[in-house]
Amino acid sequence: MSDQRPDGPQPRGGILMGRPFGVPVYVTPSWFVVAGLITWLFGGRLADVLPELGYTRYLVALSFAVAFYGSVLVHELAHTLVGLHYKLGVRRIQLQFLGGISEIEKEAETPGREFWLAFVGPLLSLVLGGGFWLAMRAVELESVPGVLLAGLMVSNLVVAAFNLLPGLPLDGGRLLRAAVWKLTGSPMRGTVAAVWAGRALAVAVLVGLPMISASRSGVDRTTGEAMLDGVLAAILAFIIWNGAGNSLRNARLKQVLPELSVRALARRSIDVPADTPLGEALRRAHEAQAGAIVVVDGGGAAIAVVKETAVSAVPEHRRPWIAVSAVARDLEPGLRIPVDLAGEQILDVLRRAPATEYLVVRPDGSAYGVLALADLERRLTAALTGR
Numbered sequence: 001m002s003d004q005r006p007d008g009p010q011p012r013g014g015i016l017m018g019r020p021f022g023v024p025v026y027v028t029p030s031w032f033v034v035a036g037l038i039t040w041l042f043g044g045r046l047a048d049v050l051p052e053l054g055y056t057r058y059l060v061a062l063s064f065a066v067a068f069y070g071s072v073l074v075h076e077l078a079h080t081l082v083g084l085h086y087k088l089g090v091r092r093i094q095l096q097f098l099g100g101i102s103e104i105e106k107e108a109e110t111p112g113r114e115f116w117l118a119f120v121g122p123l124l125s126l127v128l129g130g131g132f133w134l135a136m137r138a139v140e141l142e143s144v145p146g147v148l149l150a151g152l153m154v155s156n157l158v159v160a161a162f163n164l165l166p167g168l169p170l171d172g173g174r175l176l177r178a179a180v181w182k183l184t185g186s187p188m189r190g191t192v193a194a195v196w197a198g199r200a201l202a203v204a205v206l207v208g209l210p211m212i213s214a215s216r217s218g219v220d221r222t223t224g225e226a227m228l229d230g231v232l233a234a235i236l237a238f239i240i241w242n243g244a245g246n247s248l249r250n251a252r253l254k255q256v257l258p259e260l261s262v263r264a265l266a267r268r269s270i271d272v273p274a275d276t277p278l279g280e281a282l283r284r285a286h287e288a289q290a291g292a293i294v295v296v297d298g299g300g301a302a303i304a305v306v307k308e309t310a311v312s313a314v315p316e317h318r319r320p321w322i323a324v325s326a327v328a329r330d331l332e333p334g335l336r337i338p339v340d341l342a343g344e345q346i347l348d349v350l351r352r353a354p355a356t357e358y359l360v361v362r363p364d365g366s367a368y369g370v371l372a373l374a375d376l377e378r379r380l381t382a383a384l385t386g387r
Contacts, residue, residue: 014094023080023090025073030097038065042151049147064148068155069095071128075159076100078124082117097235099159107254111182111190118174125160129153167198169243191251198244206237249384256383261342265376266360266369267291271300272324278311279319292370294359295328302367304328305335305357308374329355336361339368346376 014026043061046053053060076093079102083090089105108114132153139145163171173194181190213229269292272281281293295304310327329335334353339360341349350358350373360368 014096017095020077021080021084023084023093025093025095028094028096031069031095034097035062035065035069038068046147049142050144053144060144060148064151067148067152069100071125071152071156072100072159074128075121075125075163076102078120079104079117082120086113086117088117097239107187111178111187114174114178114181114187118171118178121171122160122163125156125163129156129160132156165201166194167201167240167244168194168247169198169240170201173198173244173247188251188255191248195244195248198240198247202237202241202244205240206233209233209236252384253380256380257347258343260346260376260379261340262337262346262360262371263339263342263368265379266339266371267375269294269367269370271296271302271367273298274303274323274325274328276324277320278314278322278324278327279316281306281324282311282319292357292372293324293328294367294370295324302331302359304330305359305370307356308372309356329357331359335359337371338363350376 014028014031017025017027019025039058039061041061042064043058046057046060050057072095073093076095080090080093083102083104086108088108091103091105094101094103104117108117129152132149136146136149136153139149141147141150164175166172166176168174168177168191176197177187177190177194179190180193181187184190210229210233268288268290270281270285270288270290271294272284274295274297285291285293292308293306294302295306297303304325306324306328314322314327332353334349335355335358337346337349337358337360339362356373358371358373360371362368
């Protein structure tokens with residue numbers, strides 16, 4: 001239940017539920033798993049509180065699961081509205097296993113904006129918890145509405161408290177990042193501090209949650225319950241640890257992106273007709289010290305780009321007998337990119353038309369070279385790993 005900055009082309013994933021404020025909301029398949037788990041566990045509790053419900057209790061429990069994730073959606077919409085207010089852009093909201101994610105496209109420009117972007121989610125969860133508590137006072141506690149409202153009150157307070165824990169990728173981690181950023185003047189130092197806090201939190205969750213559950217359950221705790229607590233703690237710890245690492249990679253990506261340019265990354269290319277044998281085209285490219293081959297029509301206009309992976313799959317002894325057109329991809333819309341692209345603009349263009357090679361063109365439309373996705377990935381990997 002946090003906001004994240006995606007570091008590359010993102011899959012849509014999940015079922016589209018709507019577009020509040022123009023932002024698509026997706027429910028991933030993992031949501032159905034956790035909804036089923038909530039229904040089973042909450043339904044079991046209802047057997048003790050309202051035994052007269054019988055098996056209808058599972059329908060009530062499913063209603064609670066849906067209402068709970070409705071509260072999570074409100075939490076994420078709070079992040080979204082602040083992101084839109086600050087013109088940071090929001091790609092989508094995902095409801096998934098153990099929470100939701102608002103994919104904010106850009107970083108906040110100041111620690112103050114970072115603070116409000118992070119704090120508004122837990123704040124809305126606290127407000128919802130208070131609202132459900134007030135509604136509880138108007139109904140009988142030992143009734144279906146009373147039990148549902150009590151469950152939603154507690155769950156929203158837990159969501160708020162959990163998200164305020166000081167470690168990335170939680171909202172509390174972003175609050176810690178904002179505080180360190182404000183004190184040091186360095187957003188990267190804030191990120192590193194919050195990442196290590198998140199990793200420490202993951203270890204604490206892995207070890208601490210089963211111990212706390214065991215101390216509260218006492219001798220009545222079954223082996224199955226102990227295993228379930230351990231599995232949930234491990235999953236939650238993994239999500240936090242992995243999210244902290246992703247946050248650090250995203251921060252490093254933001255540092256290196258301004259230095260990237262298509263002009264510097266593009267490979268020199270040669271032009272060949274479509275019926276040129278692959279072996280001959282490779283020979284010409286080697287002589288010209290070019291790293292890419294562009295297929296042109298009879299008038300010299302570029303119509304396709306030879307795919308490096310396809311060339312590698314052709315045995316050397318067959319290359320003289322295969323035309324370059326057989327291992328080339330037609331230049332569909334989006335596969336011609338301007339030579340002056342730089343920074344985050346490169347990723348934006350590549351997201352819209354995924355491919356392995358792109359024709360780089362000058363302002364007059366003439367070919368400058370070819371951008372290979374592999375070259376961009378190597379450059380980004382080197383930056384993210386510090387090599």
